[in-house]
Structures are given as C-alpha cells and as structure tokens.
Amino acid sequence: MNIKKRGFTLITDFFKKKRSDMSSGKNYGFTLIEILVVLAIIGILIGLSIVAFSAASKAARDNKRKTDLAEIRSNIEIYRTDCGEYPAAVTFGGALNGGTAACSGNVYMSLVPRDPQQTTGTRSYYYSRTTTNTYELCAALEQGGSATCGGACTVACNFRLTNP
Numbered sequence: 001m002n003i004k005k006r007g008f009t010l011i012t013d014f015f016k017k018k019r020s021d022m023s024s025g026k027n028y029g030f031t032l033i034e035i036l037v038v039l040a041i042i043g044i045l046i047g048l049s050i051v052a053f054s055a056a057s058k059a060a061r062d063n064k065r066k067t068d069l070a071e072i073r074s075n076i077e078i079y080r081t082d083c084g085e086y087p088a089a090v091t092f093g094g095a096l097n098g099g100t101a102a103c104s105g106n107v108y109m110s111l112v113p114r115d116p117q118q119t120t121g122t123r124s125y126y127y128s129r130t131t132t133n134t135y136e137l138c139a140a141l142e143q144g145g146s147a148t149c150g151g152a153c154t155v156a157c158n159f160r161l162t163n164p
Contacts, residue, residue: 058142061116065139066159068113069125072096073137073161075108082106085132086163092118092125115139126157137161 075096080086083103090096092114098106117123126138138157 062141069137069161079108086129086135090127134163
C-alpha cells in the first residue's frame with residue numbers, strides 16, 4: 001500500500017482485494033458477509049440501548065410525579081393549618097394562595113408543579129376536595145397498572161395521595 005495516499009483512497013484500497021494478492025494468500029479487505037454481521041450487531045446494540053433509555057426516562061418521569069405530588073401535599077397541609085380547611089381548587093402551573101380571610105395574602109406555592117408530559121396534552125395531575133377536611137391528589141404513572149383513583153377523582157390514574 002502506498003504510504004503517500006491520504007484519506008478516502010486509503011479506505012478504498014483497504015477494502016479492495018487484488019487478484020494477485022488473493023492468489024498469494026494475502027487478504028486486505030472484509031467480505032460482504034463480515035460487514036453485514038458487524039452492521040447487524042451494531043443495529044441490535046442500538047435497539048437495546050433505545051429500549052433501556054426509554055424505560056429509564058419513564059421511571060424518571062414517574063419519580064418526578066411522585067415527588068411533585070408529595071410537595072403539593074405538604075403545601076396543602078400548611079394551607080390547612082393556616083386557613084382551617086383545604087383549598088377548594090389547585091391550579092397546576094399557577095400559584096397556591098390563601099383563599100379565606102384568615103390566610104389571604106399568603107403564598108403557599110408560587111408555582112404548583114405540572115405533570116412532566118402535560119405540555120404534550122397526554123397527562124396531568126388532578127386535585128379534588130371532597131369536603132373541607134378531605135382531598136385527593138391523583139397522577140397517572142407510566143409504569144404500573146391503570147386504575148381509577150376512586151373518590152372524587154374519577155380519572156384513570158394509578159397513584160393517589162389523600163389527606164393524612
């Protein structure tokens with residue numbers, strides 16, 4: 001092989017087999033079967049990594065949902081301590097402010113978290129106050145069974161938090 005050759009010509013020379021080299025037993029390239037086997041292995045590895053990444057992304061979003069609902073629940077309990085009742089409604093993506101005269105002006109959450117996939121319109125969190133002393137927070141997890149939360153939350157979800 002000529003050392004002075006650069007770039008693409010080196011590659012093309014590497015894959016070529018000359019008749020004189022084949023008769024002398026020298027093999028300078030790969031066969032089509034060898035190249036196809038390598039491409040198949042690379043394709044399988046890429047496919048497996050995409051599946052693993054997808055599962056890890058779902059688990060991460062589910063953990064975020066659980067953490068968000070726990071944070072919302074904590075602030076709702078602080079709201080109840082100050083106001084004497086649970087909020088009538090929670091606006092996800094908005095603020096959680098005091099609603100009664102005893103706690104008006106208080107900000108309990110400046111930004112109530114929204115579901116990580118709410119922007120795509122596929123999922124959202126749900127809040128329902130059944131009485132002044134009970135509520136439900138619901139979310140639909142990606143990994144797990146699908147069941148209705150029950151009570152006032154009539155949406156399909158599989159994770160629910162209520163008042164302690």
